[in-house]
Amino acid sequence: MSGDHTLVCDDITRRFGGVVALKNVSMAVRRGEIFGLVGPNGSGKTTLVNAITGFYPPQIGRITLDGRQINGLKPFRIAAMGVARTFQNVALFHGMSVLDNILMGRHIFMKPNPLASFFYPWWARKEEVAHRRHVEEVIDLLQLAPARDEHVDVIPLGLQKRVELARALCAEPKLLVLDEPMAGMNQEEKEYMVRFILDAQEALGLTVLIIEHHMDVVTALCDRVLVLNNGQEIAQGPAREAIADPRVVEAYIGKPRYAA
């Protein structure tokens, strides 16, 4: 199945003590698509992302990235294989500027070699220029130039989330995983973020897995979605069809009284 797919999750089960957070969940994210993970609070979305990124590997099931099994690998190995992630609660480096935070996204490409840098300073400079060039492209793409020298602690939440997105893009990911990138944003900030994600996806040919609660954002962004409830799939398919599924409506707003 992996030929056209960047990510395949096959029959994933993850328990935390007596809590079954994911039960027999399968999905496949096609190359170049935006795939949404949807579901009410506690339905297992973050657990699935944590399984994919290696933070909490599944006890049962198999996860492959471009056909190579990744479950069982440490998070830094999975990151080095091309999976970049943003977090539900912004996870930036405090006390550092926007630019320095974004530059951190390049660290997986940096192979410090003090001897080479000492004897061939031009080589180290050339490497830094290449990293800077890539960072500048991302800064332009996400329109972050006016904020580049600001400290991340003093900029608005919407901008912080954009900086986190920029840092993830700088890792040139095969798979970009976004955990609620619109959380806490107002309508205008959400609309901007949707635009930036679509622009980045088009410009960089990204494959994106996104956890999202706002249904207007899901339909604007996602090609297909997996809907979870109580750790199990209740719908999967094209975004509009899946979220209109009666089981999904029921999971979000409950059964109408006359149907009880």
Ligand SMILES: Nc1ncnc2c1ncn2[C@@H]1O[C@H](COP(=O)(O)OP(=O)(O)OP(=O)(O)O)[C@@H](O)[C@H]1O
């Ligand atoms: N580290 C953990 N230890 C114990 N239980 C956990 C852990 N992580 C998740 N769970 C449990 O697994 C279930 C699924 O949680 P998860 O955070 O994956 O849901 P979610 O769909 O991402 O929810 P939300 O939309 O609120 O972020 C919940 O019952 C949660 O309490």
